[in-house]
Amino acid sequence: MFVDKAKVYVKGGDGGDGLVAFRREKYVPEGGPGGGDGGNGGDVIFKVDEGLRTLMDFRYQRHFKAKRGIKGRNKTQHGANAEDLIVRIPPGTVLIDDDTGEMLADLTHHGQQLVVAKGGRGGRGNTRFATANNTAPEIAENGEEGEERYIVMELKVMADVGLVGFPSVGKSTLLSVVSGAKPKIGAYHFTTITPNLGVVDAGDGRSFVMADLPGLIEGAHEGVGLGHEFLRHVERTRIIIHVVDMAGSEDRDPYEDWVKINDELKLYNIDLSDRPQIVAANKMDMPESAENLVSFIERVKEVKPDIEIMPISSLTRQCSGTSISCSGYAR
Ligand SMILES: Nc1nc2c(ncn2[C@@H]2O[C@H](COP(=O)(O)OP(=O)(O)OP(=O)(O)O)[C@@H](O)[C@H]2O)c(=O)[nH]1
């Protein structure tokens, strides 16, 4: 399963306590204060590792605590600082503070990192409290507590191409034809509930990643259906393949479908309206599709004259286009 969301608890290490101690040396009857400072607690750091692709590991391990600093020692020796705890995360992970909902970071590049919970400072030993009036202080500080919080992690699929469209228009079927992926295909809506990724071989030695996304419906930008959950994946794709059911199943009008989905994309994020888009006019094997296609092309071209419309049937694996999008399909 493709896990793309997780909630974890992080806690920086507590600082080590400062020490109250006095020097006890031969021939020095009244040794001064000698308690050292505690060491700092470790930070919890999230760091991007490009070798990771999912948040799967975070389903099993959800608590990340860095070690505490070592206590101060006598003879004014500092306790050691604790090591930071480095947690590896996949590229494309957005980190959100669960309490405030504040987005902390959007980590995309290998090696990028963020301190998600700072370790506490070590407490000062009694040596530091000595003054002219009080040369033998009996006080020392405790180490500060490490920061703690819950963090929501969201992985945005990093794919070159994203398949968008209403439910049941054939997005998963398309992915299964052009890549080795085996997504679930069903005649009912919302068959796909988490994104599926497939690698498409372009035939010239190059390949790209295609993401089959769950179906969108009207109001998705406000969270209707499975709304936001999926739209955020679309944001990360370089090209959108907009799959439209040309048969107009369930009394739908292919042109209206196309307009509605584009509206949802735009309302969610205005930038998505400029994202390159190819229309896959699917289900061309159905009897009513040919006629629908003619008026569809006419109406779409009025709005977007340059858009590429590719008539296909994922069922019979036929494609009447000429570009590489037809690989895997008979012409
Ligand atoms: N006739 C015909 N049926 C198709 C074609 N492509 C897909 N289907 C059928 O349409 C139905 C939905 O296909 P899916 O690929 O699951 O559709 P989807 O867009 O991924 O649907 P969701 O995951 O629910 O959003 C299935 O019954 C498919 O067999 C096609 O080209 N022609």
Ligand SMILES: [Mg+2]
């Ligand atoms: Mg699907």
